[in-house]
Amino acid sequence: GAVVSQHPSRVICKSGTSVKIECRSLDFQATTMFWYRQFPKQSLMLMATSNEGSKATYEQGVEKDKFLINHASLTLSTLTVTSAHPEDSSFYICSARSLNRGETPYGYTFGSGTRLTVV
Amino acid sequence: RKEVEQDPGPFNVPEGATVAFNCTYSNSASQSFFWYRQDCRKEPKLLMSVYSSGNEDGRFTAQLNRASQYISLLIRDSKLSDSATYLCAVVPNFGNEKLTFGTGTRLTIIP
Numbered sequence: 001g002a003v004v005s006q007h008p009s010r011v012i013c014k015s016g017t018s019v020k021i022e023c024r025s026l027d028f029q030a031t032t033m034f035w036y037r038q039f040p041k042q043s044l045m046l047m048a049t050s051n052e053g054s055k056a057t058y059e060q061g062v063e064k065d066k067f068l069i070n071h072a073s074l075t076l077s078t079l080t081v082t083s084a085h086p087e088d089s090s091f092y093i094c095s096a097r098s099l100n101r102g103e104t105p106y107g108y109t110f111g112s113g114t115r116l117t118v119v
Numbered sequence: 120r121k122e123v124e125q126d127p128g129p130f131n132v133p134e135g136a137t138v139a140f141n142c143t144y145s146n147s148a149s150q151s152f153f154w155y156r157q158d159c160r161k162e163p164k165l166l167m168s169v170y171s172s173g174n175e176d177g178r179f180t181a182q183l184n185r186a187s188q189y190i191s192l193l194i195r196d197s198k199l200s201d202s203a204t205y206l207c208a209v210v211p212n213f214g215n216e217k218l219t220f221g222t223g224t225r226l227t228i229i230p
Contacts, residue, residue: 032216043206043222044163093162097216108218110162 002028004096006111013084013118021079021114023094028109030096033077035069038091050077084118091115120145123209125221133229136197140224142207143189151210152183154192156203157223163206166192194226202228 003026013019023033032051036044048064050056050071058064068080077096081088094111125142132138144152155163167174169181169190180193190207204223210216 034217036220044220046217046219049217091160095218107216108165110164113160113162115160 002026002096002098002109004030004094004109004111006094006114008114009112010115011117013116015085015118016083018080018082019084019116021081021092021094021116023077023079023096023111025075025096025098025109028096028098029074030077030098030109031074032097033069033071034095034097034108035067035077035079036093036095038093044093047079081116084116086118089116089118122146122211122219123207123221125207125224127222127224129225129227131227131229132197134197134199136228137193137195138197138226139194140192140205140207140226141189142191142221143187144207144209145188146209146211147185147188149188149209149211152181152190153208153218154179154181154190155206155208155220157206158203163208163220166205197228199228199230202226 005024007022035047038044046059047062048056048058050069052071052074056069071077093113096109097107123144152169154166156166157163167176167181169183171183173182178195182191204225206223207221208218
């Protein structure tokens with residue numbers, strides 16, 4: 001089945017540094033990538049949607065200059081948390097959709113998530 | 120009003136019991152509906168899609184009520200391994216493929 005590989009799974013960084021999270025679709029072309037954030041005991045909140053080769057569309061309240069999204073190829077999307085602060089500590093998950101819906105079960109394939117801790 | 124709402128629980132039920140969750144959505148034009156299961160510190164896993172006619176997969180039954188704008192999930196003969204958080208998810212409308220999640224309902228099956 002369709003697989004999205006997300007790295008790193010865990011990262012601890014110092015306040016003020018930047019962290020890059022990668023999501024790769026291993027056996028299909030991810031034309032659309034969704035990036036979510038989940039705080040403890042809360043639901044997944046959509047941060048942004050990116051289509052390959054286009055600028056990402058950010059949800060209301062999400063700072064596009066702080067959360068940089070690049071979706072330069074059909075198999076790779078990255079989220080960079082710039083100048084991270086402790087309040088950015090969260091679980092970040094990507095979800096990929098294929099142009100060919102048949103390539104992913106019901107259309108959405110999730111990465112395994114990245115747990116970011118900013119100290 | 121939130122786009123998708125769930126009772127956060129927690130639901131603590133004995134093994135073998137039947138448990139049901141509801142989830143309401145605010146956009147009447149919503150097109151696709153799903154139930155996901157999320158274990159602690161893991162990504163959500165698709166449990167089942169929800170169709171207007173209702174659908175069943177083993178011990179799990181999902182229903183959609185468009186008139187009242189809610190979806191439901193029924194788990195029969197619950198197992199210890201069913202302990203998890205159950206998230207409903209909705210695609211709001213055609214042309215907008217964003218998957219919007221509810222807050223999730225925490226279920227613990229007690230031996």
